[in-house]
Amino acid sequence: MTIASEVLSSIQSAFPGAVLDSRVESDRRLWATIDSNKILDVCKHLSSKHSFDHYSGSAGVDWIARKEMEVVEIMASHGAHQVVAMLKIKTPRENPSVKSLTGLYWNANWYEREIWEMFGINFEGHPEQYPLLLSDELMGAWPWRKDYKGYPDLTTGERAVEITTPDGYTEYRIPPTPAEVEAGTVVVERPKYPSFREREELEIKSDSEMIMHLGPQHAMVPGPFLLDILVEGERVKKAFLDLGYIHKGIEKIMENRTWLQGITYTDRMCYVASLSNNECYCGAVEKILGLEVPQRAQYIRVILEELSRIQSHLIGTGEFLTLVAGVGYAPWQYMIMDREKIISLIESVTGARLTHTFVRFGGVRNDLPEGFAEQCKKVLPYMKSRTEEFIELFAQDPIYSARMENIGSITPETAKRMGVSGPPLRATGVAYDMRKEDPILLYPDLDFKVITGTRGDSADRIDVRLREILESIHIIEQCLDRIPSGPIKTEAKIPKKVPAGEAYYRVEDPRGEMGMYVISDGGDKPYRVKVRGPFYATFQTLTPLLEGVYIADAVAIAGSMDGCPSEADR
Amino acid sequence: MLKIKLLKNFSWPLKIATQEIEITRLYPEKMMELPAAERGIHELDATTCIGCSSCARVCPNNCVEMVHYKFGNPLKNKKMQFPQIDFGRCMFCGLCVDECPVECLKMGKKVIMAGWERKDIIKDPEFLATKKFSAKEVADLEVEGKRIAAEKAAAKKAADAKKAADAKNASKEGAADANPKEGGAS
Structure with a gap:
């Protein structure tokens, strides 16, 4: 099996002088600063020689004191080895520009677009540098740079001027002060891009084609996102996606909150999977601090995260069934009823139903209440029998199989290339699970299988989710049998200021691979938190998947991805 | 086979019919039970x-x-x-x-x-x-606080006086005790 130091020496021997700085953190993490001219060659070398076929994302960092910007490319492999290579490319702060990796990795597209619109780093050779998350009025302000002054406060009206439009609406405009215009800190003329609608309408080639809007407000969508389809008759010719309707800028907010306060914001990225988000952030900070989590706390975390996975899969499946109306609302009601039992179990420990803020640095907030194991032993067998019933129900329903089977199929190769993770990837037959690939807590000691499908279609995705519930129940049962007594928080004192350092931590979210890249500069606040969310990656694949399907299937395919636009927008 | 499945399907309503299941909760009158946490x-x-x-x-x-x-x-x-x-x-x-x-x-x-x-x-x-x-308890506590403060002030005054006296003695007796002990009255 390849380890990090081997990868580093291989790059160094193949490209002498390309590695400017390097650090081997462990067998599974490699940090290297690569010469920006050679990044394409290095990536090609890595993907061909060391099977780094999983482009996991990229992060932009603004080092204002050093007057440079950094793009961090996160590279991993689909099961060939467990090394995660964090390749940094540096570029000056004035006119920052780096080479685009879109030619090598198809899914680099959205990650680079995000960095471009947030930091203003230009990507040479990027096919479509258009706004994705931000609104047009914020384009060119580069809001995630460290010297961004912030949007004016509309409640106090400071700096904003109230203007009444001819239509009778009230608008707020921000006039820059003359001093700011002179200093050039405020972009007076924002760059103009063709709007989303304009770009869409360019694609209409004949009179028989038209554009249908599904969203941002549509019964199908699990949250606000825009999905427009160009149709000819009943067939979808092209699909367009637009995000940013609930862009909250959580990564920027977390830079302005203390380390502890940051936990509350991770909850709100995706409230269905808030425990895994907590785990991901706290794990990254624990890695920087070098904290050991006590055994009992690890067990509690695993139990709760698996419970949270069960309820997330239940709501994901149930919601999906309401979308494909032919199958109906009845299963949704059953699943919500069952989910209620799981939610009550979690609530009895954390005290909250959805946004838990439960995991702490080096431990957890509460201990398990008395009688929790007995409650679990009542609920879990019931859940097991119900899930088996659901699986049987879907397997024998002819309407369901007619609508779902071989709809939106992905081959394993395409899935890997598109960078999807979680159930959509495992449904294609690729056993890629963070709990095995990048084991954390006590997952290495537990006995569980990675559930895979065979066809990679919509039916398989649902099947994989339902069978994962059974596997999660199996994990919780093991944990309940073995859980030791002891402290639930580490004895070490957690400092207010986290020492300078960086860490990348991955967990298996119910929706797939979730990673957080946390940088500390020694202060009481994070310097940068990059969230590599699972659904942002899966979302990207919708556009090619929808090409050539029927309109009715578009809903089935989009729904079977178990979307959470809130987490994609962050 | 089909008959077994039919019977199985009917077993659910039979099971449920014998139990008392709460379907709708009369919310404002009857809250759901909340855990201790x-x-x-x-x-x-x-x-x-x-x-x-x-x-x-x-x-x-x-x-x-x-x-x-x-x-x-x-x-x-x-x-x-x-x-x-x-x-x-x-x-x-x-x-x-x-x-x-x-x-x-x-x-x-x-x-x-x-x-x-x-x-x-x-x-x-x-x-x-x-x-x-209550307002009375607060007033009592305030009186108590004043008393404690007065006691502390008196103690401090005494300590200061003792210190001054010690220092006087020390200077009188010459440099025999270079570091006089500090306030023992607290």
């Missing part, structure tokens, strides 16, 4: 709060404000500052509860907080306090 509206123990404003500092949404309140413990809380919480912004994360050094702030099982106006959901210590003193 529930994070609802805060409960303030005004008799032990020391007014350190840790809760105000740790709050991610700045919804805790320290305000004056007269039924607290003047011995522990000199400025009589107690937390007032804006539940319009509170997200019930519980960080304030974790941070409290004397464990006087807790989260209870009360969850209803609706109001007609926005200012109605800004809850002052009077609403939050589950334990507080």
